[in-house]
Amino acid sequence: MGRSTGTPKSVLIATRVTPRINDLVKRASNREGLYVSEWVRKIIIAELSRSNMLPNTLYSPLEEIDEYTREY
Numbered sequence: 001m002g003r004s005t006g007t008p009k010s011v012l013i014a015t016r017v018t019p020r021i022n023d024l025v026k027r028a029s030n031r032e033g034l035y036v037s038e039w040v041r042k043i044i045i046a047e048l049s050r051s052n053m054l055p056n057t058l059y060s061p062l063e064e065i066d067e068y069t070r071e072y
Contacts, residue, residue: 013044 017025029039048054 009041 003010019051025036025039032039034042
């Protein structure tokens, strides 16, 4: 699995899910070769971007969202 080399993260967002959702999230993240936290972060950033809530100056270490680059 990949390790992020970007800006250190200092804020925790926590949520509870069912065991079934947890299993599906783990499978999806493993399939993409990401840790669960990286996979969830990617989903959050993609949704915020889709909703036009992110400035165009964001940077993410994940290649899939490089179009929103610079200061993540």
